[in-house]
Amino acid sequence: MKFKIDNLQYCNWSREVFEINRKANLDAVHVTVVYHQDFDEFCTEIKNWDKLLNDNSDLIFLGKDYKDIEKAKSEKKTAIFFGFQNCSPIEDDIDLVKKVHELGCRFMQLTYNNQSLLATGCYEKFDSGVTNFGREVIREMNRVGIVIDMSHSAEKSTFEAIEFSEKPIAITHANPSFWHPAKRNKSSDLLKALSDSGGILGLSLYPHHLKGNTNCKLDSFCEMVARTADIMSIKHIGIGSDLCLNQPDEVVTWMRNGTWSKSKNYGEGSKSKSGFPKQPEWFKDARGFDNIEEGLKKIGFAEIEIDGILGNNWYNFYKTI
């Protein structure tokens, strides 16, 4: 079986977006449901998703485990897996881990850029690693079946999450820093440790994570995939596009600032380029998977390897959750 999976999107969800994902033949998408929302606010988002799932039940349904990826393929639909980019919904309550799992959560970042109650984000000056509460939460996430996602975390915290977690962890959306040294991209040592522990990397198509940003060439991206496969097992590389289709710029401002600052932070952007960056021509939306497929063929990957990168590796990872 060949599965196509985009393991991170945060689009302005609409029928149009779900149709595009179907045209791209995506069998599964891990969608970001919340960033900085607390538990009650997460429940409100779930209500919005109930409506989306209901109104578009010919295109999508809520995925619970890897079998729903198989089901999606056979029904020509896209399975939607819920995830959080910050740990705000569990607040300071270990029992909420089980609760959010019951409500559909399958991925949770321990931190989004800043320090959280669990670990340190990549925008902090010092990285103290996984906290006391963080250790408890990792154990509970392992138990109930929520994947630890360290995409926005600082390095020491990520190494510790790999060490403390009994199940493989994920970096759902980031690229190697050897290719493009952005704050959010990951060191080769870290990627090796991730792969060695059974964890998986979702390569990002978000321009700030790409060499040359919006002008990044497909060839350069595919060359990067080949070099990454020298560091990591090729079976532990997938796609997590970080696609934010149709989102207004206010959303990226909120993602970066939440409610924690009086002044404005521009994150990966800058004052003059504060909005969402423009996607490269070859990945304007999920239909860009076809371009990546072509590019990977051209650079010499075997078909089985390409199938892995475009979805089968994520499918196999879902089996471990």
Next chain:
Amino acid sequence: MKFKIDNLQYCNWSREVFEINRKANLDAVHVTVVYHQDFDEFCTEIKNWDKLLNDNSDLIFLGKDYKDIEKAKSEKKTAIFFGFQNCSPIEDDIDLVKKVHELGCRFMQLTYNNQSLLATGCYEKFDSGVTNFGREVIREMNRVGIVIDMSHSAEKSTFEAIEFSEKPIAITHANPSFWHPAKRNKSSDLLKALSDSGGILGLSLYPHHLKGNTNCKLDSFCEMVARTADIMSIKHIGIGSDLCLNQPDEVVTWMRNGTWSKSKNYGEGSKSKSGFPKQPEWFKDARGFDNIEEGLKKIGFAEIEIDGILGNNWYNFYKTI
């Protein structure tokens, strides 16, 4: 004027407790209103306090600034100042700092033992210092007039809070570690930096912070005060008894564990001694201020120094808020 101030109590509040504090001639008490409660839960606590303040208006009233300490003395009442032992009520929202100030908050710990969104607690393995959000919150606390309290914080975080805060900070309830090396007590270097920056230490009467615990001798306590005055300016030493009068043991379990752990943490206690420790004979409640006064006289402090330690130093500190 001679003021008597206990700058930290977390009693099981009742008319009986307020009467004892009046018998002890306390003009002001900084009371812990919340530990791990979020903003909504803090509002509930405020409602409870509204009733307490109303039902006991012949004994207590809500204090807003140092003038209310003067008012309390002239009216023979005790001014109650609200404080938080954790930063949970401001959640992840910088604008809630002003809101909690409006609702009466005058002291807030940046952390309670564990890592918070602001800084590191003294029970964490690594101390990353004040976080990005922490810097923003310190600035806002300075602006609106809430004192930064680092009683339960780790050392590097405390040094940084002293450095980043434009106003003097407080350690409302702890003792020097040279006397009793408990995790919650403070190093001489830290106490010196606190004093040099205009900050103040409230000496604790909580048995886990005392040499010999429950069996601590008054002479030993007073000798410690004298040695502390060799490190810090004697004008920056006061009392923050940490008195938990009439609290059931469930409360200390909750203080230590909040909702963050599946297993049980005993904090400063142990499995066999998990409850509140017994107070020493000479400080069973706030009337023990008289015993401390006698002890400080005996060891050779001048009257003006003793008046400072028992309340005037805190009164002067309140003027800086």
